Amino acid sequence: MDIIKSIEHEQLKNKIPELKVGNTVRVHVRIKEGNKERIQVFEGIIIKVQGGGVNKTFTVRKISYGVGVEKTFLVHSPLVEKVELVRVGKARRARLFYLRDRVGKAAKTKEQVGARIEDREITVKEDLVEEPAVEAAPEEAPAVETENVVTEEVVDTVSEEKVEEVKENPAE
Numbered sequence: 001m002d003i004i005k006s007i008e009h010e011q012l013k014n015k016i017p018e019l020k021v022g023n024t025v026r027v028h029v030r031i032k033e034g035n036k037e038r039i040q041v042f043e044g045i046i047i048k049v050q051g052g053g054v055n056k057t058f059t060v061r062k063i064s065y066g067v068g069v070e071k072t073f074l075v076h077s078p079l080v081e082k083v084e085l086v087r088v089g090k091a092r093r094a095r096l097f098y099l100r101d102r103v104g105k106a107a108k109t110k111e112q113v114g115a116r117i118e119d120r121e122i123t124v125k126e127d128l129v130e131e132p133a134v135e136a137a138p139e140e141a142p143a144v145e146t147e148n149v150v151t152e153e154v155v156d157t158v159s160e161e162k163v164e165e166v167k168e169n170p171a172e
Helices: 003-011 097-101
Strands: 015-017 024-033 036-050 057-064 067-074 080-087 121-123
Touching (some): 015 080, 036 067, 036 097
Antiparallel strands (some): 015 121, 024 036, 024 080
16 A cells, blocks of 8 residues: 555544435534534535545535535545435435425425434455464464353243134124
8 A cells, every 4th residue: 555545544444324315414513613622413405425535525405594505524534523414315316416496395305215324334354353463382282172162042932812802793
């Protein structure tokens, strides 16, 4: 691995959210005002995802007081606190720029029927734990390992309840 890739690898987040175009997301962004720091939420539709590695970005569009607002976020930025999935949208394009020309309900994507709202995360890099090398003492007898067999019993208990049947009189 060359120097640039190793430096970029250090900057990557361990887990990033699965971002798909057309989904409605809620992005929690850390904002610094003076000496105070707060988290601001930006909710909108993902209209494009581009790049890769450290430079991977996604653009979110929302309409605020009748004015369209688009913000582009770096996926691996430390300022992006978390990305929540609000709604799974159905998109057949990689870029939804046609939403810019639409107003009102037409500016939304159709919701995918039966989709589960899960915040799936993709593992970019795993934390590698280095195990210290154990030096074997010379001329020792090899240790004999014994296997312990663990058995588990699963017992299902079923309780029966009496249910009284109510019979209606059809003669009445």
